[in-house]
Amino acid sequence: MSIGTQTAPDQTGFRGVDPRTGQSIGPSLPVDDTASVTAAVERAEAAFEAYRATSPDIRARFLEAIAGSLETRREAIIASASTESGLPIPRITGEFGRTTGQLKLFASVVRQGDWLGVRLDPALPDRAPLPRPDLRVRRIPVGPVAVFGASNFPLAFSVAGGDTASALAAGCTVVVRGHPAHPGTSALVGEAIDEAVRLSELPAGVFSLVSGPDIALGQTLVGDPRIASVGFTGSRNGGLALARLAAERPVPIPVFAEMSSINPVFLCPAALEAGADALADGFVASLTLGAGQFCTNPGVVIAIKGASLDAFVARAGKAIEAATSSTMLTAGIHAAYDRAIHARNSVAGVTCVASGQLGDGENQCRAALFTTTAAHFNAEPSLTDEVFGASGLIIACDDAEAVLDVARRLEGQLTATLHMVPADEPFAKGLLPLLERRCGRILVNGWPTGVEVAHAMVHGGPFPSTTDGRFTSVGTLAIDRFLRPVCYQNLPQALLPPELADANPLGLSRRIDGVLKLA
Amino acid sequence: MSIGTQTAPDQTGFRGVDPRTGQSIGPSLPVDDTASVTAAVERAEAAFEAYRATSPDIRARFLEAIAGSLETRREAIIASASTESGLPIPRITGEFGRTTGQLKLFASVVRQGDWLGVRLDPALPDRAPLPRPDLRVRRIPVGPVAVFGASNFPLAFSVAGGDTASALAAGCTVVVRGHPAHPGTSALVGEAIDEAVRLSELPAGVFSLVSGPDIALGQTLVGDPRIASVGFTGSRNGGLALARLAAERPVPIPVFAEMSSINPVFLCPAALEAGADALADGFVASLTLGAGQFCTNPGVVIAIKGASLDAFVARAGKAIEAATSSTMLTAGIHAAYDRAIHARNSVAGVTCVASGQLGDGENQCRAALFTTTAAHFNAEPSLTDEVFGASGLIIACDDAEAVLDVARRLEGQLTATLHMVPADEPFAKGLLPLLERRCGRILVNGWPTGVEVAHAMVHGGPFPSTTDGRFTSVGTLAIDRFLRPVCYQNLPQALLPPELADANPLGLSRRIDGVLKLA
Known part of the structure; x- marks a missing residue:
């Protein structure tokens, strides 16, 4: 959001703004040109x-x-x-x-x-x-x-x-x-x-x-x-x-x-039947965390319609209604969120099933939960847009094939999540290849918010989640x-950087004639 | 050259053309739409x-x-x-x-x-x-x-x-x-x-x-x-x-x-003094190989002016004059080459010191050797453009600093070549960092034509040699x-692809908690 977001300079110079009050705070800071x-x-x-x-x-x-x-x-x-x-x-x-x-x-x-x-x-x-x-x-x-x-x-x-x-x-x-x-x-x-x-x-x-x-x-x-x-x-x-x-x-x-990512969450049939309430609680906790202002916020839930999904929606709706509002990062982000909620309310086939509490203070994010059908989702491109904030959309599908069809229409994502029990394995196996092509990270039985800083992490994914998946x-x-390879052909030892010298002074693992030799 | 190059379909369909004769050859082939x-x-x-x-x-x-x-x-x-x-x-x-x-x-x-x-x-x-x-x-x-x-x-x-x-x-x-x-x-x-x-x-x-x-x-x-x-x-x-x-x-x-790459060749002072003739012969052989139609053709030679460079130019000029012409790949490429040679002949400060033989047949590439000074090279952007064919440009520099200055003005290259003897090491060490930032491959005492298919090869380089260095x-x-990473979080073994399964059925080397374990 860096470019396009402006903080109005006040009369005394460049200062921060407390989004909870809208008041300028802190010292006047030098402005670069x-x-x-x-x-x-x-x-x-x-x-x-x-x-x-x-x-x-x-x-x-x-x-x-x-x-x-x-x-x-x-x-x-x-x-x-x-x-x-x-x-x-x-x-x-x-x-x-x-x-x-x-x-x-x-x-x-x-x-x-x-x-x-x-x-x-x-x-x-x-x-x-x-x-x-x-x-x-x-x-x-x-x-x-x-x-x-x-x-x-x-x-x-x-x-x-x-x-x-x-x-x-x-x-x-x-x-x-x-x-x-x-x-x-x-x-x-x-x-x-x-x-x-x-x-x-x-x-x-x-x-x-x-x-x-x-x-x-x-x-x-x-x-x-x-x-x-x-x-x-x-x-x-x-x-x-x-x-x-x-x-x-x-x-x-x-x-x-x-x-931009809407981080789809798939509730597999047996998992949904086995634990709709716990899933709903986990979903709302992840959705509303930090006013929903995470790149990995679970914006969309996809499941097959039926009594279990009804129970999930009812429970999630109650949790949303009980959710207190949180301050959003900036007035601009808050205004964009309110506009997006207003727009979503006017999309044919989309129903707002619950809204959160609206507390005191400026720039409050009032959580919102919507439902729609796979047919409506597939027909309305704006529903694949990210709403930055605590807004979730539950997509009810007629059957397993309709779930796959929604998956096929998703843009590139940072994450996709599967909730499953062992009985869901065949269903999950059908989804997995579709998700691999559209996501950077696939989670099972977790929530996408919270990104581990690790050797095996991928926080990226196909366009538009990033520009380069x-x-x-x-x-x-x-x-x-931030690296690119350079090849050195027939350089004398005196000219080679230490990592390439015969003596291997840095003690590096090196691939020699295609075979990796550990340090 | 794929797009923008057209082969005119003859009356009987899509056929190849022998560039040596300009005649259509081979069977009439189906044309895709x-x-x-x-x-x-x-x-x-x-x-x-x-x-x-x-x-x-x-x-x-x-x-x-x-x-x-x-x-x-x-x-x-x-x-x-x-x-x-x-x-x-x-x-x-x-x-x-x-x-x-x-x-x-x-x-x-x-x-x-x-x-x-x-x-x-x-x-x-x-x-x-x-x-x-x-x-x-x-x-x-x-x-x-x-x-x-x-x-x-x-x-x-x-x-x-x-x-x-x-x-x-x-x-x-x-x-x-x-x-x-x-x-x-x-x-x-x-x-x-x-x-x-x-x-x-x-x-x-x-x-x-x-x-x-x-x-x-x-x-x-x-x-x-x-x-x-x-x-x-x-x-x-x-x-x-x-x-x-x-x-x-x-x-x-x-x-x-x-x-696009002009593959600069730097002749270090002591190497040039020690072997101007052999360098000239090697240069002309690489320049004229395959009518100069290599991505790694050595289009530019850079050296400090003096008697040794004069000797190099004289010898290279004689070799060019003796060089027989070769057929270029297409009539379009040949026409572009002739246009480029004509244009280069009219650049202020550029002298054509030798032209090759012009043999019989269509689309003949007549080799050409030009000289200029560092000042003229630095002043004329068109001299950094690739001429696809057997055309070389020798840049005479006043001193070592002028050589570095030419290096600084080079666009991204597939290769750069240094000819040196041990006495040139300080000079080469000064050039090397400049070349690393502008090239994918750096050669010493060789010629850039001929790209080994190997584990440690880089045939690439900063823009415009490629779109992605x-x-x-x-x-x-x-x-x-053609690969991108996907992260799997908490997947059950039954859902993991074999390369990620605990049992490691493919017998792969794997990085575990940041440490590489060989297969």
Whole structure:
């Protein structure tokens, strides 16, 4: 949501807004203009060669130093992020731990070194009819990376978030365009990274933060010829606008935008019959978590109609009616949510079965639950659109074939979830291939909110969930976005980087003639 | 060059043209229309689920069967490819071996299984504050792939070439748009693959070939919503047109276009002084090989001015003057070459120091050697454009700093070459970081023509050498283009694909909790 979202500058400068009150908060902060964006990119380019030449150990210690600098500002950062986002302290505290944890995880990945993708094909001087040259591959960082802070994760997907951590781990310098809704938090986190840069004796251009309400900041950043790649988490419109900009450059660059997903949940027949009430409770808890402002919010439930589904709908409806409202991230997001609910109410064949409580305060997200039929869902393209917030849609299907048909009409998704018991296996096996082609992650008997930062995580998926389903923005595979292979043919040892030298001074696992040899 | 190049259909149908005579040759072949493209994609989509579910061994045997079916048609294929391309029989014979060799290499890769990228993060049920779920990742094929045959490699980059081999290895079905200059060769190779499909008892839609002179065939193919990815080798205009088409689709898809490179060769001072004559001979041999019609043709030589460079230029000029002309691939390519030479002759500061012999026959490439200064090169953007054919440009620099400055102005390249002796090490070390950022492959004391099909090869590079420098189109890493990761969270064993099952029935190496365990 970074681009297109504006925070109106007040008379005293650029300040945050507490979405619970609509009041400006915090100190007046300096506003960057496009010239300061260009200057930041210039610094990032100037620092790139020195930074990418650092050893894995130096780079790992730098990532750990960022985590340390964040820790020393822990209370201030958590307080600021909670106030600027309206997200409660416990949620932000968890997000803080996730943010420092993923920096440390990437430090361990950098040290381990498999991300370098080293391959050696030794020379075969006597091969007929032609000798084979000595060939060696390693992966190198792509260049300075632009990162856009996300509105819904003011820490873990922002200034020191996963995009920044994985780009720095890869050896890229980073320019962050801070989300305009979190100027105070961004400034605090930016200071922490600056401190780590100084303590690590790295060039200042390794990291820069640019802040301000003007969407031209982000456009200038992506358009700068020195920027080699872009990480973004936000709205579909914002991500597509950046992708267009990047594709129209004289030298196009990749944009990794994580944009839009309705995260379908399939209730298999036997599982639904066995536990409609527990499923309904779990669903509503996941749907309303954080005012539904998760990329992985379960926006759609699909099941075969009947008494069990009726029971599920009734129970979920009651839970929704009891759900208290929560503050949304910004006034803009709240207004968009209200518009989307209004629009959904007027779609033929869609029924609002329950609305949540509307509490005091500004920008309250009132949960909403809708039902429709497979026929109506398949006929109305707007029902596949994400509603960012705590709004769920239950799709009643006539039979198993209708469930598969709904699955076939889904756009690309970050996640799909199956609730099943052993008796549902044949049904689940029929669904699975359809889901694999449309999703980055498939869950069984869980809820998609809550994304583990791990080696085997994929937080990505086919378009429009992201612009590039071959990559993930969460977990250690995220580093792959910012690397590319370079082949060295017949280089003398003196010219080879250490990861490719015969002596293997970094102690790396290497693929030799196609066969992996562990360190 | 696939799109934009048209072979005029004669009165009797779609036939090849011998570029040596300009005469139509071979039988009249059926011409596909856009409806047959759509039908081919429909078959590719229909076959995709069954094909991607095949075991690694079945798929490997299929790739080997293609190589076998090609072998049984060896003489006919080589004769046809030579006649339709104007390339001599020995060159095409080598290319035939490369084509069957890379199919067999991909078969071995498929069996070995590391391309599946398996990662397991076991559940941590007792972790505080939250348990970790069981997470497993594998890579799956992206879907049906469109492949465009190249003009300059009628076998190795065409119907059964590297794009087709790597896409089939990944588990993708393939629709090839045959190059209109090689209709007879394409038909023969297509028959061989069809035979292998039948012998392997796979669905017919695993592979389709569409042929004809109409550029709408390729546009329809790339625009079809069922196509998930595109492989292309050809001109910059052709590649960019496909990339634009793909980016403008409602669901954009990646295009791997290998387009344009001038493959700079740097002659380090001591190496040039030690062996100007041998360097000149090697350069002209590489420049004129196959009428210069290689993606890796060394189009630019950069060195410091002086007596040694003068000697190099004189010797190379004599070798060029003695060089006999060769037939170019098509009349269109020949006309474009002549236009480019004419244009280069009129650039201020560029001198034509030698032209080759002009022999008999149609579409003859007359080699050309130009010189200029670093100042002129840096001032004239057209000098960084590829001239497809045996045209070389030598850039004389005032000093080492001027060499670095030329390197900085180069666009993205497939290759860069250094000629050096030990005394040149400091000079080479200064150049290397600049070249790494601009190239996919760096060679020392060799020539860039001749691309090894190997595990450690990168035939790719930053824009405009390709549309996506993170990938290669030659070598076993080419399979990465057609795969994406899917994460499975808490799936019961019965639902997991074999590569992720606890029992590891495929005997794969797997990354467990971040640590690679060999099979």
